[in-house]
Amino acid sequence: MSPTANWSYPTSIRFGAGRIAELPGACTAAGITRPLLVTDKGLAGLEITERALEILDTAGLGRAIFSEVDPNPNEKNLAAGVKAYRDGGHDGVIAFGGGSGLDLGKMVAFMAGQTRPVWDFEDIGDWWTRADADAIAPNIAVPTTAGTGSEVGRASVITNSATHEKKIIFHPKVLPAIVIADPELTVGMPKAITAGTGLDAFAHCVEAFSSPHYHPMSHGIALEGMRLVIENLPRAYDTPGDIEARANMMSAAAMGATAFQKGLGAIHAMSHPVGAIWGTHHGTTNAVCMPAVLELNAPVIAERFDRAAGYLGIDGGFDGFRKFVDDFNARFAIPGKLSDLGATGDRIDDLVAMALRDPSCGGNPVELTEANMRALFEAAI
Numbered sequence: 001m002s003p004t005a006n007w008s009y010p011t012s013i014r015f016g017a018g019r020i021a022e023l024p025g026a027c028t029a030a031g032i033t034r035p036l037l038v039t040d041k042g043l044a045g046l047e048i049t050e051r052a053l054e055i056l057d058t059a060g061l062g063r064a065i066f067s068e069v070d071p072n073p074n075e076k077n078l079a080a081g082v083k084a085y086r087d088g089g090h091d092g093v094i095a096f097g098g099g100s101g102l103d104l105g106k107m108v109a110f111m112a113g114q115t116r117p118v119w120d121f122e123d124i125g126d127w128w129t130r131a132d133a134d135a136i137a138p139n140i141a142v143p144t145t146a147g148t149g150s151e152v153g154r155a156s157v158i159t160n161s162a163t164h165e166k167k168i169i170f171h172p173k174v175l176p177a178i179v180i181a182d183p184e185l186t187v188g189m190p191k192a193i194t195a196g197t198g199l200d201a202f203a204h205c206v207e208a209f210s211s212p213h214y215h216p217m218s219h220g221i222a223l224e225g226m227r228l229v230i231e232n233l234p235r236a237y238d239t240p241g242d243i244e245a246r247a248n249m250m251s252a253a254a255m256g257a258t259a260f261q262k263g264l265g266a267i268h269a270m271s272h273p274v275g276a277i278w279g280t281h282h283g284t285t286n287a288v289c290m291p292a293v294l295e296l297n298a299p300v301i302a303e304r305f306d307r308a309a310g311y312l313g314i315d316g317g318f319d320g321f322r323k324f325v326d327d328f329n330a331r332f333a334i335p336g337k338l339s340d341l342g343a344t345g346d347r348i349d350d351l352v353a354m355a356l357r358d359p360s361c362g363g364n365p366v367e368l369t370e371a372n373m374r375a376l377f378e379a380a381i
Contacts, residue, residue, distance in 0.1 A: 002183060002243045003251075010152050010258050013179040015251070017243055020052060020142065020182045023094070024059035030138040030177040032092030035061055036085050038105030039096040040069040048144060048185050052096060064088050066108070069097075072275055072282075073104040074161040075118055081108040085137075093139040095176065098197065099148030099282060102141055103156035106174050109139035110156075123155055123170035123359055131171050141176035144185045146236075146249035147197025147283050149204060149257025151179045159276050165354055166272040181254065183246035191237055192284075195332035198233040198249055200283025202226065202328075203267050203290060204256030209308070210301045211263030211363040218262035225255035227312055230328070237332060263363020266293045266355075266376060273354035280341045287334045288341065292379040293364075294322050296372060300365040338381045348377050 004016030044067035095105025113135025235245035
């Protein structure tokens, strides 16, 4: 049996198999009468997307769709999406898909009423207060992967196509008004995407659990999120139709993104520039980077993982956890090095500089410097 529940933390979540049918009711609850469904190019022609559009159309909400979204969405995709939103006279967005569709959909709802460039709202200090909060349109998030957790986030990652840097754009009202988390939508994912997205959720939980910042709720959520991934990702990978495992992975994804309010770290600081330069899959890149980062952070995080390992079903404390990570990656055919994803050592200077500018650095338990960041990239590449 797939678990079913209604949650209001961190936002209103309608969780359970088949609940995509509630999309029209969610639009009504969010005050949306003319939605624009934003998704990525790969999802646009798939049956799950057609089903969502049919549900909307049958309810008299139209079937407007924007799908010019790249795997690492950029400001050009955003400008095109905002134009489609304005030209169509829409009053809200349904962000539909994995991380790229969710992130861009949330940004279309955010930027449609703004006059300043998107980079003015980067997650730095109080830059978010520059936005006209009253002009932000509502959005509903419908995840079709179980990894990024962007459906419960107040930010989006947008790549600057000129500098190839990933920027985090933040505003509290970017948080979706309602999430429809239907694990049936994730059943058709290819195995590589099931693995990559699942390991993204795992990285979110591992980094949040490692972060030195004080947030006991997120700390506890991260621990349980790790357990759910460890127990359910192999099932979802081996048996794609296992709805219980898919549901637990969808929970773990949302938990990871909720938990990383406590902070991320060097895994994401590395992964963001690698993805921006070479277009690598974010979750897969995180998985490749994790062993080197665990090694760096070992002196600070070993004791907490010693305590957690038993709960996670892992023998040997922190050392056992590190070995488990290597074996877990191998189980899902994750490459051992970033060079296997196309990254090259000739860009290390750029990677180090970009990583040290990434806001994820602030949550790493060991202070990140040019020296140790360079060593991390050398070890990972």
